[in-house]
Structure formats: C-alpha cells, structure tokens
Amino acid sequence: MIYIQRRAIFSAAHRLANPSWSDEKNQAVFGHCANEYSHGHNFQLIVTVKGEVNPDTGFVINLVDLKAIMDSEIIQHVDHRNLNHDVPFMQGIMPSTENLAMVFWQQIEGPIAKHGAALHCIRIVETENNMVEYYGE
Amino acid sequence: MIYIQRRAIFSAAHRLANPSWSDEKNQAVFGHCANEYSHGHNFQLIVTVKGEVNPDTGFVINLVDLKAIMDSEIIQHVDHRNLNHDVPFMQGIMPSTENLAMVFWQQIEGPIAKHGAALHCIRIVETENNMVEYYGE
Amino acid sequence: MIYIQRRAIFSAAHRLANPSWSDEKNQAVFGHCANEYSHGHNFQLIVTVKGEVNPDTGFVINLVDLKAIMDSEIIQHVDHRNLNHDVPFMQGIMPSTENLAMVFWQQIEGPIAKHGAALHCIRIVETENNMVEYYGE
Amino acid sequence: MIYIQRRAIFSAAHRLANPSWSDEKNQAVFGHCANEYSHGHNFQLIVTVKGEVNPDTGFVINLVDLKAIMDSEIIQHVDHRNLNHDVPFMQGIMPSTENLAMVFWQQIEGPIAKHGAALHCIRIVETENNMVEYYGE
Amino acid sequence: MIYIQRRAIFSAAHRLANPSWSDEKNQAVFGHCANEYSHGHNFQLIVTVKGEVNPDTGFVINLVDLKAIMDSEIIQHVDHRNLNHDVPFMQGIMPSTENLAMVFWQQIEGPIAKHGAALHCIRIVETENNMVEYYGE
Amino acid sequence: MIYIQRRAIFSAAHRLANPSWSDEKNQAVFGHCANEYSHGHNFQLIVTVKGEVNPDTGFVINLVDLKAIMDSEIIQHVDHRNLNHDVPFMQGIMPSTENLAMVFWQQIEGPIAKHGAALHCIRIVETENNMVEYYGE
Numbered sequence: 001m002i003y004i005q006r007r008a009i010f011s012a013a014h015r016l017a018n019p020s021w022s023d024e025k026n027q028a029v030f031g032h033c034a035n036e037y038s039h040g041h042n043f044q045l046i047v048t049v050k051g052e053v054n055p056d057t058g059f060v061i062n063l064v065d066l067k068a069i070m071d072s073e074i075i076q077h078v079d080h081r082n083l084n085h086d087v088p089f090m091q092g093i094m095p096s097t098e099n100l101a102m103v104f105w106q107q108i109e110g111p112i113a114k115h116g117a118a119l120h121c122i123r124i125v126e127t128e129n130n131m132v133e134y135y136g137e
Numbered sequence: 138m139i140y141i142q143r144r145a146i147f148s149a150a151h152r153l154a155n156p157s158w159s160d161e162k163n164q165a166v167f168g169h170c171a172n173e174y175s176h177g178h179n180f181q182l183i184v185t186v187k188g189e190v191n192p193d194t195g196f197v198i199n200l201v202d203l204k205a206i207m208d209s210e211i212i213q214h215v216d217h218r219n220l221n222h223d224v225p226f227m228q229g230i231m232p233s234t235e236n237l238a239m240v241f242w243q244q245i246e247g248p249i250a251k252h253g254a255a256l257h258c259i260r261i262v263e264t265e266n267n268m269v270e271y272y273g274e
Numbered sequence: 275m276i277y278i279q280r281r282a283i284f285s286a287a288h289r290l291a292n293p294s295w296s297d298e299k300n301q302a303v304f305g306h307c308a309n310e311y312s313h314g315h316n317f318q319l320i321v322t323v324k325g326e327v328n329p330d331t332g333f334v335i336n337l338v339d340l341k342a343i344m345d346s347e348i349i350q351h352v353d354h355r356n357l358n359h360d361v362p363f364m365q366g367i368m369p370s371t372e373n374l375a376m377v378f379w380q381q382i383e384g385p386i387a388k389h390g391a392a393l394h395c396i397r398i399v400e401t402e403n404n405m406v407e408y409y410g411e
Numbered sequence: 412m413i414y415i416q417r418r419a420i421f422s423a424a425h426r427l428a429n430p431s432w433s434d435e436k437n438q439a440v441f442g443h444c445a446n447e448y449s450h451g452h453n454f455q456l457i458v459t460v461k462g463e464v465n466p467d468t469g470f471v472i473n474l475v476d477l478k479a480i481m482d483s484e485i486i487q488h489v490d491h492r493n494l495n496h497d498v499p500f501m502q503g504i505m506p507s508t509e510n511l512a513m514v515f516w517q518q519i520e521g522p523i524a525k526h527g528a529a530l531h532c533i534r535i536v537e538t539e540n541n542m543v544e545y546y547g548e
Numbered sequence: 549m550i551y552i553q554r555r556a557i558f559s560a561a562h563r564l565a566n567p568s569w570s571d572e573k574n575q576a577v578f579g580h581c582a583n584e585y586s587h588g589h590n591f592q593l594i595v596t597v598k599g600e601v602n603p604d605t606g607f608v609i610n611l612v613d614l615k616a617i618m619d620s621e622i623i624q625h626v627d628h629r630n631l632n633h634d635v636p637f638m639q640g641i642m643p644s645t646e647n648l649a650m651v652f653w654q655q656i657e658g659p660i661a662k663h664g665a666a667l668h669c670i671r672i673v674e675t676e677n678n679m680v681e682y683y684g685e
Numbered sequence: 686m687i688y689i690q691r692r693a694i695f696s697a698a699h700r701l702a703n704p705s706w707s708d709e710k711n712q713a714v715f716g717h718c719a720n721e722y723s724h725g726h727n728f729q730l731i732v733t734v735k736g737e738v739n740p741d742t743g744f745v746i747n748l749v750d751l752k753a754i755m756d757s758e759i760i761q762h763v764d765h766r767n768l769n770h771d772v773p774f775m776q777g778i779m780p781s782t783e784n785l786a787m788v789f790w791q792q793i794e795g796p797i798a799k800h801g802a803a804l805h806c807i808r809i810v811e812t813e814n815n816m817v818e819y820y821g822e
Contacts, residue, residue, distance in 0.1 A: 001546070001548060002509045002512065002513070002544070002545050003543065003544040003545070003546075004541075004542070004544075005541070005542040005544070006541060007539065007540040007542075009264070009265070011176050011264065012176050012177060013150035013174065013175040013176050013177040013219075014177075016331075016332070018330055018331070029336070030331075031338060032216070032217035033217060035217055035218060035219070037150065037175075037218070037219035037221075037222040037223055038150040038174075038175055038177065038219050039148050039150050039177055039217040039218060040148060040150040040151075040175065040178055041148050041177055041178065042178050042179045042264050042265075053507075053509045053510065053513070057427075057429070057505070057507070058427070058504075058507030058509055058510045059507055059509060060509055062440070064442060079169070079176075080168075080170060080172055080176040081172060081176060082150075082172070082174030082175050082176065084174075085174040086172070086174055093332075094331070094332035096327075096332030096333055097278075098276045098278065098327045098332055098333060098334055099327065099332045101276065102276070127146070127148065127179050128179075128813075129280060129281040129282070130278075130279070130280060130281075130337060131279040131281075132276060132277065132278050132279070133276070133277040133278075133279070133322075134276055134277070135275070135277075137275060138820070138822060139783045139817060139818070139819050140817065140818040140820075141782075141815075141817050142816040142817070142818070143814060144813065144814040144816075145814070153605075153606070155604055166605060166610070168612060185818075190781075190784065190787070193703055194701075194703070194714060194715075194781070195701070195778075195779035195780075195781030195783055195784045196781055196783060197783055200815060201716060230606075231606035232606075233601075233605070233606030233607055235550045235552065235606055235607060235608055236601065236606045238550065239550070239601070265539075265555065266554060266555040266556070267552075267554060267555075267611060268552070268553040268555075269550060269552050269553070270550070270551040270552075270553070271551070272551075274549060283812070285725060285726050285812065286724055286725060287698035287722065287723040287724050287725040287767075288725070290468075292467055303468060303473070304468075305475060306764065306765035307765060309765055309767075309771070311698065311723075311766070311767035311769075311770040311771055312698040312723055312725065313696050313698050313725055313765040313766060313767065314696060314697060314723065314724055314725005314726055315725055315726065315727050316726050316727045316812050316813075353717070353724075354717035354718060354720055354724040355720060355722070355724060356698075356720075356722030356724065358722075367469075368468070369469070370464075370468070370469030370470055371415075372413045372415065372464045372469055372470060372471055373464065373469045375413065376413070376464070401727050402418065402694065403417060403418040403419070404415075404416070404417060404418075405416040405418075406413060406414065406415050406416070407414040407415075407416070407459075408413050408414070409412070409414075411412065420675070420676065422587050422588060422675065423588060424561035424588040424630075425588075443628035444628060446629060446630070446634070448561065448586075448629070448630030448632075448633040449585075449588065449630055450560050450561050450588055450627075450628040450630065451559060451560060451561040451562075451587055451589055452559050452588055452589065452590050453589050453590045453675050453676075490580065490587075491580035491581060491583055491587040492583060492585070492587060493561075493583070493585030493586055493587065495585075496585040497585055538557070538559065538590050539557070564742075564743070566741055566742065569741075577747070578742075579749060641743075642742070642743035644738075644742070645689075646687045646689065646743055646744060647738065647743045649687065650687070650738070676692065677691060677692040677693070678689075678690070678691060679689070679690040679692075680687060680688065680689050680690070681688040681689075681690070681733075682687050682688070683686070685686060
C-alpha cells in the first residue's frame with residue numbers, strides 16, 4: 001500500500017456567519033471572519049490517494065488522472081470564486097475549512113474509486129497557520 | 138546603509154473590474170479575476186526600510202516600531218476585508234497588486250521617516266507565482 | 275471526525291548536555307548541541323485537535339480559543355527564552371525536541387478537552403531538516 | 412512512543428518508460444515523463460523513525476546516526492545521479508516516486524533497527540505538487 | 549515605475565562538463581555535476597518586468613500575457629527535458645544556471661517589449677541553496 | 686554581469702542588550718530580546734556574488750569555492766554558538782541582525798575577491814518575518 005499526494009491551489013473569498021444569528025453574535029463567534037463583504041485566501045488542497053502499485057507503470061494512480069479529477073470536480077468550481085455565493089455543492093453550507101474538506105471528499109471519492117484507487121485524506125491549508133484534515137469518517 | 142525588512146500577512150478579498158467597461162470587456166481583460174462575488178488571497182506584505190545603524194542599539198529602526206506602523210496604517214484596514222468595499226484609502230482605486238503597492242507606500246512613508254529611517258521598497262506577494270515591488274518613483 | 279491544525283512559532287535557546295556526564299561524553303553524544311553557551315532555533319509548533327464539527331459554526335474548535343490556549347500554556351513560557359533556564363515546566367528535563375513535544379502535550383491536553391475537542395498530535399519543527407511528532411502515548 | 416523525522420535532499424534525473432512497451436504507448440501513459448533524454452527533480456526524502464525516548468539523551472535516535480544511515484544507504488547512491496542508469500538497488504525497477512519509496516525502505520529499515528528504533532515512514536517530495544508516502548506494508 | 553514578477557517551474561536534467569576537457573578535469577572542476585548520465589532539478593524561473601501602471605487596468609502587464617510568453621518561449625522547451633540534448637536555444641552552451649539566465653533573457657526580452665513593458669530581471673532558483681540573477685548587462 | 690547566490694543556515698543563540706544601560710532601559714528598548722539567558726534562531730545567510738561568466742565553466746564562481754569560504758569564514762564560527770560569547774569576530778559588537786550582516790561582509794569580501802569575483806550582498810533571514818540586507822557601503 002502506497003499513499004500518493006497531489007497538491008492544487010485555489011484563491012477564493014468566503015465569509016463565516018450563521019444566517020440564523022444576529023450580527024452581534026456572528027461578530028462574537030466569528031470575529032473578523034464575519035465581515036460583511038468577505039475576505040479571502042490562497043487555499044492549498046492536498047489530496048491523498050492510497051492503493052497498490054501497478055507493476056507496469058510504477059503508479060498507484062496516474063497523476064494526470066488525479067489532477068483531472070481534482071480540477072473538474074473541485075478547482076474549477078472554487079478557484080477565483082466566492083464560496084458563499086458561487087459554488088453549487090456548497091449551497092447552504094457554512095464555508096469553514098472543516099466543511100470544505102468534508103464536501104470536497106464527496107466530490108472526488110467516487111471518481112477516484114473508478115481508477116482503482118481509494119481516497120485517503122483531504123487536507124486543506126487555509127493560511128500558514130491554519131490547516132484541516134479529513135479521512136472520510 | 139543597511140536595509141531591513143519586515144513581513145506581515147493579510148487575508149483579503151478583491152475583484153478586478155473597470156466600472157466604466159462592459160461585463161464582456163471586463164471578462165476579456167481580467168478573466169476570472171472579474172467574477173462578480175470576488176475571490177481572495179493571503180497577501181504577504183514585505184516592507185524594506187533603509188538607514189544607518191544606531192550604535193547604541195544595533196538597529197536601523199526598532200522592529201517593534203516598524204511593526205506598529207505597518208499594523209495601524211495598513212494591516213488593520215485590509216486584513217479580513219474586501220479591498221473593493223472596505224478600505225478608506227482604496228476608494229475609487231482598482232485593487233490590483235500594483236496599485237496596492239503604490240497606495241501602501243503613501244500610507245507608511247511619512248510615519249517611517251519620523252523614526253529617522255527611509256522607506257525603500259513595498260513588496261506584495263499575491264500568490265506563490267505573482268509578486269510586485271514598488272520603490273516610490 | 276475532523277482534524278484541525280494551528281501553527282505557532284517560538285524562538286528559543288537550548289543546550290543538550292546530560293549533567294551527570296563528563297564534558298567529553300557530552301561532546302561525544304551531543305556534538306555541537308552541547309556547546310556551553312547554548313545555541314537556538316525558530317521552532318514551529320503545530321497542534322492537531324480532533325473532534326466533530328459543530329453544525330452552528332462549522333468548527334471543531336474555535337481557532338481563537340485554540341490559539342489562546344497555545345499562547346498562554348506554551349508560547350508565553352518558551353518564546354525568546356532559554357529552554358534550560360527559563361521554563362518552569364521544563365525544570366530537570368533535557369530540552370530535546372522529543373521531550374518538548376511530550377511536555378507540551380501535558381500543558382494543553384486538559385485545556386483543549388474543556389472546549390469539547392481532543393488533542394491529537396504535537397508536532398515540532400526544529401529546523402528545515404529535523405521534526406518530531408507525539409500522539410500522547 | 413515518539414516519531415522523529417529527518418529530511419535530506421537529492422537532485423537526480425529519471426525517465427519513466429516501460430521497456431516492454433512501444434514509444435507511442437509510453438508517451439500515452441507517461442507523457443513528457445517519457446522523454447528520451449530524461450528530466451530531473453530536487454527530491455526531498457523525509458524519513459520517520461519511531462521509538463521510545465532514551466532518558467539519558469532525550470533522543471529516540473541520535474540524528475547524527477540517522478543522517479549517516481540516510482547518507483550512506485540512499486543519498487550517496489542517488490544524489491546527482493540518473494535513477495535509471497546509476498543506482499545499483501534500482502536496477503530493473505521503474506523509477507517512479509512510489510517505487511523509490513519502497514526501495515528506500517529496504518535500504519534503511521535494517522540499519523535503523525540496529526540503533527534500537529523502528530522505521531515508520533518514507534516520504535518523498537518530488538515537486539511542490541507531488542508527494543508519496545510508504546509505511547512498509 | 550512598478551516591478552511585477554511571475555514565477556514558473558520546470559523540471560529538467562542537465563550535466564556540467566566541458567567537452568574539450570578530459571574526464572579527470574571535468575570531475576575536478578564540476579564534481580558530481582559532471583556525472584555521465586545527468587542529474588536534475590526542479591528549477592524555479594522568476595521573471596521581473598517593469599513599467600508604468602495602465603490606469604484602465606491597474607496592470608503593468610497582464611499576467612495572462614506574461615505567462616503565455618514565458619510558457620511558449622521558455623517553459624515548453626525546457627520542462628521535462630534534458631538541457632544538454634533537447635533545447636534548440638541551448639545548443640553548444642554549457643547549461644550552468646548562469647548561462648540559462650542569459651539565454652532566457654534573449655528568449656523573452658523582445659516579446660515582453662511588444663506589450664509595452666520592459667524585462668528587468670531573470671532569476672533562476674536551482675535548489676534551496678543555489679540561485680542566479682541576470683539584469684541584461 | 687551575473688549575480689549568483691548561495692544560502693547557508695546556522696542555528697545560534699543571542700541576546701540584545703546594551704551593557705552600558707540599566708536592565709529597565711534594555712527591557713524598554715529590546716523587549717524580550719533582552720532576556721538574560723538568551724534566545725535563538727535558525728538564521729539563513731544568503732551571499733550574493735557578482736562577476737562575469739567564465740566561458741570554460743559557465744560559472745561566475747565555483748559554488749564549491751563559495752561554499753568553502755562561507756563555511757570556514759562564517760558558519761564554523763557561528764553555527765550552534767552563542768553570538769554574544771563564542772564568536773571572535775563579534776567581540777564587543779551587539780549581535781543585531783544588522784551588525785551580523787556588516788561583520789560577515791568583512792569576513793568574506795577578501796576571500797571572494799581572490800577568486801576573481803566580487804561580493805555584492807549579505808542577506809540574513811532571522812525569522813519568517815525579519816530580514817536584513819547589506820551591500821557593503
């Protein structure tokens with residue numbers, strides 16, 4: 001069993017605020033992340049896939065295929081977008097980094113399985129200091 | 138003459154679009170940077186100050202003072218903000234990285250001079266691949 | 275279950291030497307890490323916390339709270355300090371990176387549990403080339 | 412149980428091509444990685460070793476020893492080398508990053524065990540965007 | 549006058565050896581860089597362009613255009629290539645990082661000028677520890 | 686004229702305090718940098734050398750030679766040392782990053798000149814956020 005990782009980057013805006021809460025409560029809980037007109041980040045997405053090595057190629061999965069899945073299922077929808085307004089699969093979901101990781105898992109678990117490998121981890125780096133990992137359960 | 142640099146980070150949203158242009162022209166020139174609901178970045182700001190070394194301290198400028206100037210004159214106004222909507226000194230200015238560098242220079246040149254040193258360069262790193270430098274002229 | 279990470283940095287001095295050994299034995303085992311007047315590093319501390327996502331906030335733990343715990347329980351005591359002389363919770367403990375990781379675990383496991391989440395890993399990056407991880411057992 | 416990591420860097424050339432396939436099939440599967448005259452990378456090798464902390468030293472393993480093992484068993488053989496031509500322990504093996512990780516495991520598992528610690532993970536970073544991990548099974 | 553930088557990465561093999569010298573002399577001068585079957589690097593190319601800011605766009609040069617020039621004139625020819633064998637504009641030139649920088653300048657100075665800006669600097673990062681800059685004279 | 690850079694790293698302790706001042710004044714000016722038992726950093730030293738390219742080698746200076754000069758004249762004296770106590774060429778000099786840069790210039794300007802190249806810049810990175818450059822005048 002080998003674990004292979006592919007990184008992609010997307011630049012997106014988001015705002016953290018619970019729509020059922022008052023402005024005061026949102027400011028108290030989310031601080032400047034609740035500012036009305038959004039802020040943004042260069043998010044790093046690191047996808048880990050596990051599987052056995054194909055003896056003909058030396059690959060768990062061809063990175064060309066993994067990159068294509070990540071691009072079509074995630075990056076195209078979030079890069080240079082506002083995560084609160086623009087992303088179909090984020091509708092009604094607070095765009096915290098934790099939630100992003102869980103939603104991204106849903107987006108690519110199936111397509112990766114079709115290539116004979118298994119999604120192992122979604123890692124999102126929001127800033128130099130804040131990161132999240134999700135292992136699917 | 139010694140050059141000393143201090144880095145700060147701010148996470149902000151912005152949108153690049155010329156308000157006197159059509160949506161089509163904005164998309165043609167600015168591409169996905171013109172998307173309506175903004176996107177964002179973790180911007181790095183690196184300020185270079187030059188001067189002679191004070192023999193009592195070994196410092197060109199006390200980094201405590203330089204950090205305080207950068208925080209009060211720039212970072213407080215742009216961190217976790219939308220550069221098109223929230224920043225008083227960016228009103229009416231396209232928030233390209235180039236323009237940010239020139240406006241930031243105006244914000245801190247005077248305060249740094251009061252500490253007996255001279256602002257030399259404003260460097261802004263927008264992404265791993267895009268950076269700008271401005272030397273004041 | 276989601277894993278969230280927060281990074282902090284501290285700049286500290288330390289010296290590796292076993293006080294019950296001769297200078298010769300300390301030099302043989304610890305090399306230049308045993309030099310009498312200490313040396314130092316910019317240590318990176320990365321704390322991983324695990325838990326379920328709160329549906330109201332999208333958070334495992336509010337990073338404001340995690341940062342406050344890391345600051346008050348660890349960073350305040352070690353930043354710009356000498357790990358052999360200045361740190362109450364390091365008294366009598368060799369300040370190797372391994373031992374730092376285990377002591378830091380004791381410092382923050384309880385406070386994090388009070389926020390309904392669980393400490394998962396302490397990671398310390400001593401240099402570009404040397405790192406340690408501790409999972410509490 | 413503590414996990415300690417040591418990083419080393421090697422600059423090597425490699426070519427990915429299955430010698431039993433036609434040029435067309437190699438280009439179709441491996442793309443520009445199959446170019447005849449090779450390309451290359453600055454590979455990062457990160458070795459994780461686990462064990463208990465020696466109370467006399469505060470160490471799982473003396474990093475001087477771990478570095479020596481990594482140098483003599485791996486780095487000397489691959490640094491500034493062509494992975495398809497120059498490396499005795501890679502003969503007949505496709506030099507994919509996955510295969511490198513598995514072969515490197517064989518090279519250092521025994522020597523590390525002689526120091527009373529256990530090899531836990533081989534991590535290889537091929538580019539900013541591509542990485543592999545192997546845990547020995 | 550504003551300076552804008554764009555980074556690109558290419559993975560290439562090269563060998564440093566003077567064909568008019570003996571193997572012994574090449575080993576003495578170039579060390580392991582002269583190994584027969586080449587080695588390789590992930591080179592970073594950072595291009596700095598200077599000019600005035602266009603008031604309609606806030607840009608010195610549209611980074612879409614700068615990226616296209618760098619791709620078509622440089623990256624396409626060197627990425628996943630052997631710099632001694634594969635690159636038309638490197639024929640007969642020792643592929644040292646210094647020479648790469650000077651040849652790359654020739655490749656893109658003209659195309660950048662056509663966009664109303666001026667090439668200012670070619671920077672190449674060969675490894676974490678080795679870098680070169682060329683300013684055109 | 687080409688500019689070539691070589692990076693080296695050293696881990697050192699230092700304390701910033703003016704011996705002719707009271708403890709109170711030192712704390713007021715230097716803050717936690719004046720703590721009695723020192724703190725430390727992983728300093729990065731980046732040396733820039735300029736010169737013309739030797740047509741036989743493609744080099745401004747052989748990096749083997751530049752590395753040897755940096756090691757023997759600087760790194761050996763400061764790595765894993767206390768900059769206030771251990772370094773002959775720092776005696777009586779406040780070990781601020783500014784002063785380090787100027788003293789390091791004196792150490793290597795002559796030896797580099799003997800190789801037919803010229804020292805252009807000493808750059809020292811003290812932390813992710815603090816850096817200094819000195820150009821010799």
